[in-house]
Amino acid sequence: MRALLSGYYGKGNGGDEALLATLLQMLPSHVTPVVLSGNPEETRDRYNVETHNRMAALSVLQALRSCDAFIWGGGSLIQDVTSTISPFYYGGLMTVAQKLGLKTVAWAQGIGPLLRPQTRALAQYSFGYCTKVSVRDHASASLLSDWQIPCILAPDPVWALESKPVPGLWDLPAPRVAVTLRSHPQLTETRLANLTRALVDFQKATQAFILLLPFQKSEDLSIAEAIQPYLKDVSQILCLEDPQLLKGVFRGVEMAIGMRLHSLIMAAAEGCRCFALSYDPKVNRLMEELAIPGWDLASLPDDPNLISLTWMEHYANGEPLSPEQIQSLIDRALMHRELLSAALS
Known part of the structure; x- marks a missing residue:
């Protein structure tokens, strides 16, 4: 099975890279990860995975068509405070994956804030058609409960990331x-x-x-x-x-x-x-x-x-x-x- 992983990867953000490292650590052994990244070469070299440029539309569509599953890989992807474009980018990918018949997973999400009616409606639609959903905080779980969308609530996956000693x-x-x-x-x-x-x-x-x-x-x-x-x-x-x-x-x-x-x-x-x-x-x-x-x-x-x-x-x-x-x-x-x-x- 091939799974396309989508998050704020390859942007030099330690927290999002930690989420990717943890997701790769947690994927079942029979799943081959394919990662959408802002820096495909760096991500490929660091994690030894197939990568695609997250903003290259044709490459992203080809990657989606080559995969069996699509995963929102952790973090506050669906919010409209720091970016109005972000929820439409991630929500759009999720919707395309669902239309293509892929298994879709919203993994370790922190949802919101969602201040605009359009982004709230898109979020409700996207989460509602996911195969499985997990969230990392009570507020996100409560929002999904209001939308009658089942989910698992668990602490942020980075709690379980294996750390390494720092030389020097x-x-x-x-x-x-x-x-x-x-x-x-x-x-x-x-x-x-x-x-x-x-x-x-x-x-x-x-x-x-x-x-x-x-x-x-x-x-x-x-x-x-x-x-x-x-x-x-x-x-x-x-x-x-x-x-x-x-x-x-x-x-x-x-x-x-x-x-x-x-x-x-x-x-x-x-x-x-x-x-x-x-x-x-x-x-x-x-x-x-x-x-x-x-x-x-x-x-x-x-x-x-x-x-x-x-x-x-x-x-x-x-x-x-x-x-x-x-x-x-x-x-x-x-x-x-x-x-x-x-x-x-």
Whole structure:
């Protein structure tokens, strides 16, 4: 059986690459993956899979015709906040796959926000005709329930991604704290300046070595480069392309301060304390489900001193998830694997 995998792959986003790596890890052995990618050569070389350019219409149609199944491969693909085109692209592919008679799987989806009636209608139609559906949060499950579409609810699959140790990480000074910030309209110059000031004070108080961890170079690297001069000799920018290595970083980290959803999932999965800076409802959902402390960026305190003191308190007294909690999340995340086995049998 051949399955076409569609997601935000080949765009240099660590979270989406982690979803692809996990999906490939979870596919039944009799299934040959074919991946739509923004960088087909890089994806082919990294994962040793057949790839096609996700924006080359003829190539995508040929790939669909050559496959027996189509999979939306994880993440917030069906939402219209960051992109109005995105839900029509993914929804359109799903509809074509369904018209061609392929088995169709919506795998590990985080649905919404859906602000426009057109995108909501397309989402309801696309999910309604899927062979199987799994979602990663209660809000998505609730929406599908309202639409009377059956689904499996399980934690994000990246909980179950196998991590790899990062060469040289243990040579860096300890203790270590990882920071993952991304560009966003809510991360204004003033807020970034306040976070940087707070990070400097936090580092002095804790003597922690700061790992600035861009999850997507195009969005995150410039922010890391803006912060690092204020943390000379006590920080390092660490750019990692392999999602298993990216997750492995958090094995050697005491605390993670993160905007990106998958930075927080990876950190929590590796037994790290987490502090969230939310820019998106999907981050708030994770904060609620795991009781992760943090702020919405829109309500970030104006006082850098208050920010750093809050971080220090969590660094000193905060608790990571217990090994039992982590194992439970991993075990439940494997329900996404079981769904693939059932759908693609």
